[in-house]
Each structure stands twice: as structure tokens, then as C-alpha cells.
Amino acid sequence: MTDYGHDLWFGSFVTPAARPPQAPVELALASERAGLDLVSFQDHPYQSAFQDTWTLMSYVAARTERIRISGNVLSLPLRSPAVLARAAASLDRLTGGRVDLGIGAGAFWDGIAAMGGRRLTPGQAVQALEEAVQVIRGLWATDEPGPLKVDGEYYSVTGAKRGPAPAHRIPIHIGAYKPRMLRLTGRIADGWLPSLGYLPDGPASLDAMNEQIDEAASAAGREPAAVSRLLNLSGRFTTGGGGLLQGTPGDWAEQLADLALQYGVSGFILASDEPAELDLFGHEVAPRTRELVQSERTA
């Protein structure tokens, strides 16, 4: 049980529905109006019911002013790391530093293969992700001398000109559940981005998973706190009395504060396509959660 002491932030997870095309844009605007810190979109490029996530993110970036934008998480197997690095840096420059890079090793390999992508085993995919992050960070590192060389098994770069540099240090968040991915997260990621619904034992799973990340971080000579812990959530606002995230905004705040203090979660991302829910989350749940956590931490 750890609280890593990070500032809390709150975001939305909006379906990048293809029809009508402006619907997710409107929800991003609603997220910003709700005072949320981040709007994020899943990335399933083989799925024609969804828009291309990067295109949508870039479009949304131009329509918003304050909110951070992220994939949640981008599907690496169909996105070349060199292009992704350049795209993310570009968007970060255009937005004055509002980009987070959420990335995953890939899932739904049939869909990936159908689109012409390479089918990898889970183990290969973890390594490919590690190499990709190396390529991405290497291309961003314009202050490093010389061109970039990465000689990976899955991604190789031979003497690429670095740049453009992003406007700020873009945090890389990794979606991870299994030990190998958790260890990779501990070694290299700036954030860990799982979904509550996929945790085998709900929040209770977080302890053991945090531990694996912490150990891997320490082994790599990093502070465990260098990896922030984020969480995708879904729930329903009710008049009260339900279980986890099934109550009033006040109930939610208590439960999220608990997640923050007990499991070190600092970024809470609500999956919702309902402006009214986003509004409650941003205007009611977020400030109350912050207050509760603040008073516990200073107590």
C-alpha cells in the first residue's frame, strides 16, 4: 500500500465513434468544459466503427485550449514508432505541450494482421514496445549528439536525424497487466495505465501489480514514484448505495480518494460518452477527491 504523493488529475475516455464524426469532438469539448485535465481515446484502427485516433486527437487539439490529449492506448503494431515520435512531437509543439503518449503493445492480433500489420507473440510484442520507446525518446532527444541509431529486433533506426523536439517532456504511459509488461512499465514508463474493469480482483489487484512495477523500477535505478499510476474507470452516478463507482459524486470522491491513498493512483480517467457524467466527474468528483486526499496527506 503506497501513496506516491503525485498531484491528482482527472480525465475522460471518449469513444472515437466514426458516426457522426463530430460526436467525439463535442465530447472532448464537453470534457474541457467540465474542467477535466485530459481527454483520451482508445485506438483500434482495424475497427471501422471508430475514427483514426491520431487524426481525431490532432483535430481535437486544435479545437481545445487547455486540456491534455492522449491515446488510451495507441496500438503500436500499426503505428511506426518513428512516425509516432514525429507526430507526437508535432502535436506537442502545436499545442504548447498538451500531449501525453499512451501506448500499448497491441491486442486483437487478427485485426492487426488483417490491416497488414505484423503478428507478434506477447513476448515479442513486449520487446517491440521497449524498442519503440527507445526510438521515440531517441528521436525526441535533439540535445543528444549525432543522429539516432537503434538496432532492435523489431525496430531499427540507422542514423536518423533527431527531431522535432516536443514542447515539453511528453510522458509515456503504458497499458500493462501481465508481469512482463509490468516490469517493462517499471523500467521505462512515465505512467502505468490499466483499466479498472480488466483488473482480475478489482482495486485489490493493484497492490501486487504496483509492487512488480516498483521492483522493476528500483532494479533499473529509478524511483518507484517516477512511474505515475493512472486508472481507467467506468461507473454510474446514482442516488447512492451502490458498489464501487455506483453512487453519488460524494461516494465516488471517497472511493477515488481511497484509490489514491491506498494504491497511489493519481490519474483518474472516466470512460463516458455522456456530457452530464463528464460534468459531474469534473465539477463534483474531482474537487472533492482532491480535498479528501489533500487533507489525508497533510494529516
Place this chain on the structure above:
Amino acid sequence: MNYGHRLRFGLRLSTDADHEPDHLIKSAALAERWGLDLLVVPAGTAGADLEPGTVSSWIAAATGSLGLVVESPPTPHPAMLARAVASLDQLTAGRVELALHAEAADSGEALGDTIAVVRELWNVLDRGLGRYTGRLHRLSGAQKAAPAHDVPIAVHADSHVLRLVGRQADEWSTGDVTALAEGNRVVDEAARAAGRDPREIRRRITIRGDVGERAGTFTGTTEDWVSDLLPLVLDHGVGTVVLDTDSEDLAARFANDVAPALRAAVDAALPHGWSSTRVRRAAALARRRPGIDYEGTPEGMAEVVEPGDLAYARLRSGYLRGGAPGIVLRATTAEQVAQALAYARRHPGVPLSRRSAGHGVSGRSTNDGGIVIDVSLMNTIEVLDEKTRRVRIGPGARWAEVAAALEPYGWALSSGDYGGVGVGGLATAGGIGYLSREHGLTIDHLRAVEMVLADGSIVRASDVENADLFWAVRGAGANFGIVTAFEFEADEVGPVAFAQLTQDASDVERYLVEWGRVVEQSPRDLTSFVILPPSRAGRPAVALSHTMVHAADRETVLARLEPLAAISPMYAQDVAISSYAAVMNNASDDAPVSRGEPVSRSGLLRHVTPEFAAASARVLRSGAIGWFQLRAVGGAVADVPADATAYAHRDANFSLVVMGGDDEVVDAAWELLRPFLDGLYLSFESSLRPERLAEAFPPATLSRLRRLKSTYDPEGVFDDNFALTPATNDPGGSDQ
């Protein structure tokens, strides 16, 4: 050689990462303000320039009309490029073009594969998953997703892939003026060899230049520029001129002086000037159908859609009916409708359909190999007079949109139960909806129409003008023309309660009889529709009723619903105080993907008798049908005399709709119900049985309709929906 393309002008953006980010938006805004056609977002150099896809999306969100050419460097994931461009084109409602860069090292294989993959993923004209096997790229069963319009694919290349351009590209782009003559020759030859018309391929030149003293090509006065550019257009067929500059002054000169001057010069030099006719790809032409004069389509249509056009995928079928028309003529004015009709009449043997919103059941608003006159774009909703609640509505408006537009005034028009249905089809037939018992049929609120008749004349019909026609339009309108505007008097309709109840119906007979009794005994502010899903083994038989109560206070609502709720045990209920518009907001925007024909039967009945209920129970048990719905009519519908409109079955209290998968099977089941029915509502009847006319229209109505048909449409041009045949051997025709 000129290829007859409309001349376009564009600017090439500088995406140097070191520019201030505002520079991009500023350049785009200027280009848009100056009326330039295009902004080219260059592929740039990795490391130095911003990523073009990201920049394009960023600019797209900040502009409204500017075309955007997204240049793509060679990509390892062409399918992702297809997705990204399709998404951006959807987000911008069709402002995007794609340009690919040929790498010097690529002999054309990678590029050829890339184009093929992109086109395959966009090709929604052929249903199914995308497949392509190339040397370098492949698709193996990928879901397709189309852009909003037919996105042209340009290739920027100097020499080595020109044959590929001729085979596969929509535009050849070069920065080398001196390469045009030879390049065109290669491109044209390769195009012809591939069975294409060289005019399918635009030619784009990107130039640099300066103003001031004449000092070589593209440096000098506006006149100098024009004299440099003119031969490129006239002799080398350049159709797109892009200026590559960092100077705002030069860009302004180019847009504001050079472009109009060059257009004028081209206009003066060429017979067709710089306006163009659309050149379709050979692959699109191959999908044309016989018997249609594709070259002779009327000039001024809003849109002409052929089987090879991307828009066809969206426009070929209706909500319930699959189709494969030979051509769709989209009109936005009555004059265009008249032109389209004249065109159709030059094709006597070819089926003609009319479409408003494509939800026809009886109305064949699509066909196989024929002509469709589509007025779905005529969808404006306008308040003419607030005092008399007079509104004017285009035929293509859908009832969800009508409800939403009237709500702010506290008004509504009784329509149907589904927001996707169009005004054109419903308001020419009847309109049985959730306010029927209180406010009557939709046609009972109609005060005037404007329509195009078979002879092409555009007329107005109301109680005082063409009153006969106005009578006929209200119930049999599809037989008399194409309505281009409806004027209605809306009702004041405040908040409504809407109840969705799922109740036990294991005793179907009892449920039906009780439901019918409750409805008939309820005040008119209640209108109820009930669906009985066919019984399935292992599932309890249920009745799903949807009931609108025009009241907002709890007591009234509960008092009205109580008797319905008391019929049988409740499995689920949802009662909300809502608005008519919110209830009608239940339609999807998805393109119809239907295939085949709906099988639907309609009947009207006075009362839900135990005998009718028993027959219904048998039908529901038979497994012959998939849909069984009863709707309340009666009430205000019956206040209107039977001879006041062509919809004459005013005394029915209920309308029955049964649907299934197979005509013969459904007909057999229908025979059990027929003895209890008295007439039908044509909108829900899909069969073409000759007797159906006499069921839709009682004798006096039918003979009057036939007389009018022989006046207004003697040749039977309008025959896609309950066509009034001549009177022979038909009981309805006895007095002719």
C-alpha cells in the same frame, strides 16, 4: 493538350518545426480568406518538419472550406494512411486529398501497393472485407471505411514512376515545368494502356517565384506570371497550380491577382474555359447500367450519382429495401426536380423511383438499374407565421428534425413513431403517430403543397388552388407528382409523458382485447402502440407497449397509464416526462445497408375483438412472422369526414402491421387475420396484389382518384407506390 479540368490554385505550406505554431493557422486562414482552393501540407523532412498528418488535422479543425492536400511520405502502414485520411475527410465533410511521394529508391512497387491498399479500404461500393495481396503490402480481411467523398490520390514524382501514375493515380504532381511535355506523354500512354481516359488524371505544377522586375520564369508582374502559366494550362493541361513560398505578400499576389487573371485568360483561350465536367475513372464507368443516358444528365442537378461513385454506397438502398439503381439525381429546387423528371421521361422503359428519406415500405424509392429522383437534400424547416403556427417543410426533412425544430416554439406535428422517416413519403400517405388520437393524421395538418407534376409543371395545391389535387395528395400523393414543399399548421404540444411497458402476454388474447378496450376508453390525450414479439421457446411471451400521454402532471399521467399497467404483470417499465422531440430522436444516421425487399402487410380494424385476438395468437404462434404491431388511430382521426381526403378509412380505431421474411408465408398467416380487417394503410403494405388498391381506397375514393390520375398523370409516370391502374375489372372503377 488541355484535359478540361477546372483550374485550381493552392499554396504549399511551410511546416518547418521551428516556425511559431500560430504561423500554420495564419497561413491557412489567409488561404481560405483569399478563396484559394487548396493548401498543400508537405510531407517535409523527418527531423526538421512537422508531421503532415498531424498538421493537416490541426489545420482542418481551424478552417471551414479550404481543401487540404495531405502529403504522405512512404509509409510502412498504408492501411493506416487510408484510415487517417478517411477520418479527416469525414471530420471535414470532404475537404481532403491525398498526395503520395515516390521515393527515389522505389521502382513503384511500394507506391503501387500503397495506392491499391488505400483504394481497397475505401471501396465500400463492393461490400465485404478488404483484401489485397501485393509484393510489399497486403490486406487480409480488413474492415473498410470510406472517406466522406471520393478522395483523389495524387502522386508527386518526376520521372521514374510516371507509368504508375498513368495506371493508378488521380493527379500527377511535379515541380519541374520542363518535365511536363514528356511526362504527360508517358502518363497518357500508360493511362490508355490501362483502359483509362487521360482526362481522369489531373496535372499539378508547384512553382516558386517572385514579383517585381522581370527576371526569368515566374518573376515579374501579374501579366508576366500569366504569360508564363498560360501555356502550361493550354498546352500541358495543368489543372492545379500551387505556389511554394514563405512570403505572405507573394502569396497574396498569387491568390488575388494572378489566379483571377489566369482564369480569365484561360476562359478567353479555351472554348470550355476553366469550368469542367466531371471525369469519372474507368473503374467507375464500368459500373454503369444499360439503357441510361449518362452523358445527357441535366446540367443543373445538385448531384448526379452513378453506380461507380462513392456516394452511391450511401444512396443505393433504403432503410428497409436494397437497391441498385442506375443513376441517382439529387435535386435541391423544384426546377431541378422538373429537370430530373424530364430526363427520366426520356427513359420510358426504365424504372423511376422518387425518394425523400428512403424509409418507404409500399413506396419503391429505389430500384434495380433505374432512375431515382432524390429530394433528400430538400430538408429545410421554416416557420412562416408564428401566430398561425404555419411551417414550411421540405420533403427530405426527417421527422426527428421536424420535431426538434418545432420544439422551441412549443409545437409539434403528429408524425410517426420513428424519427428517421421522411416527410415526403409520410405526409403524402397519412401519418399515424403518437399524437394521432388527439391531433389526427399528419395529413390533417397539411394546408398546402408545392409539387412537380408529370408534365413538368410546378404547381401549388391547397383548399383554394387545385383543390382536387390537394385532396388527392392527402392519402395518395405519390400518384400525382413530386412534392417539393409542404405547408403545415403545427399543434401546440407541451411536455408529454412517454411510457415503455413490458408486460406479460402469456395470455395473448386477453392482453390484446384488454389493450384495445383500454385504448378506446382512454381520453384522446393517450395514444398507444403495442408490439407483440413472436413467441420463442423458453422465453415468456411479452407485450411491449409504447404510449404517449400528452400531459406532464404526474396524476394525469398515472391515471392514464394505470389501466394499461393493470392489464397484466409488468416485467419492465420506463416512464419519462419528456418532449415529443426527445421521443422522436430515435433514428440512426448510418447509411442503409439493407438488401432485398421488406415483406409487410397492413390492415385497419374497428375493434380488437376476441375473435381477432384469437387469430392473432395463432399467427404469433405460427412462426410465420417476425413483427406484429397494433397502433391506435381513431379519436381525432375520425373527426375528419371520409371524403375530405384520399385517406378515407377514418372509422378504424387500430392499424395493424405484420412483417416477415417471405411473401408466401406471410400471406398464409395474413389470411387468418383478413376476415377482421377493413381496409389498409398503404404505407405499411409492401405487396403488389391488384386487390390492394381497393383495400386502400373505398370505392368512391378510388374512382375519384382514378379520374384525377387520368388528368394529372395519364401515362402513369408515377408508379412506384400504389400506382392507380386504369379501372378495368376492378370494383373501385365501376363508376368510370
